[in-house]
Amino acid sequence: MDVADTRVHELRLTPERALADLDEAAAWVAERGMVTITPGCALPSLFAACHEKPYAEGSKGFGSWPATTYTWPFELSRHEGVHALRIHHGKRLLVSGAVAAAVDPLAREALVAAERSPLVAHLAAAGPSLVEELREELALDASGLRRLRGPLERTAAVLSRSVIVPAANGGHRHTSELRRWDQEFPEVPAVPGGIEELAVAGVRAAVAAPEREVGRWFSWPLPVGALDRLVREGRLAREGELVVVPEGSGTSGTSRP
Secondary structure (H helix, E strand, O other), X not given: OOHHHHHHHHOOOOHHHOOXXXXXXXXXXXXXXXXXXXXXXXXXXXXXXXXXXXXXXXXXXXXXXXXXXXXXXXXXXXXXXXXXXXXXXXXXXXXXXXXXXHHHHHHHHHHHHOOOXXXXXXXXXXXXXXXXXXXXXXXOOHHHHHHHHHHHHHOOOEEEEEEEEEOOOOOEEEEEEEEEHHHHOOOOOOOOOOHHHHHHHHHHHHOEEEHHXXXXXXXXXXXXXXXXXXXXXXXXXXXXXXXXXXXXXXXXOOOOO
């Protein structure tokens, strides 16, 4: 099987390989390491792997999401072993615990740089908090909190997850809970991490990716010459305009003990 066929198979790009349920989707996130929600680059896409018609044919935005599996990104973010990060330039990226280990030093560095942020400081004192609590306690409106949390989520200093809480009418409602990276991952992994580890993990997830794309996947830029160095070290290989992870090569820093 050549690299193109392998990519079609592993990224479930044909209807007969469609994800059947949430458990299978969670196992696929663990297998690939990182999965975007909507298609937009070479990385695997959850909705592309669902192969379901959109909720509103021909529409844009949420109407273009799958008719019934549109809730999967939120449900998967609560699934054990799956973490929803916004390190894909603010877009949600579902990652395994293994890939979270590669993000760890980047997130902790961002957290240190953001310690003076009122949101980061409040979460340190109060612990993980619902967005409604944060708006009240920090005296912010919805847009003010979005402006505060946005840059912090893009560098993983702060994480958000979907939660269900009781509603005043006796039912339930959906909201988000924010927490610091070190509240989600209190222990530093005993493996190396960083942007180069993350880039290799991304290429592995994609099977093959245009070289020009790899440096634009994440909130952190790849250092100049990083791809050339990864190729020299045998951790990546070039196939024309594509980069791949050579068969049998290890990916240190992408497994959490």
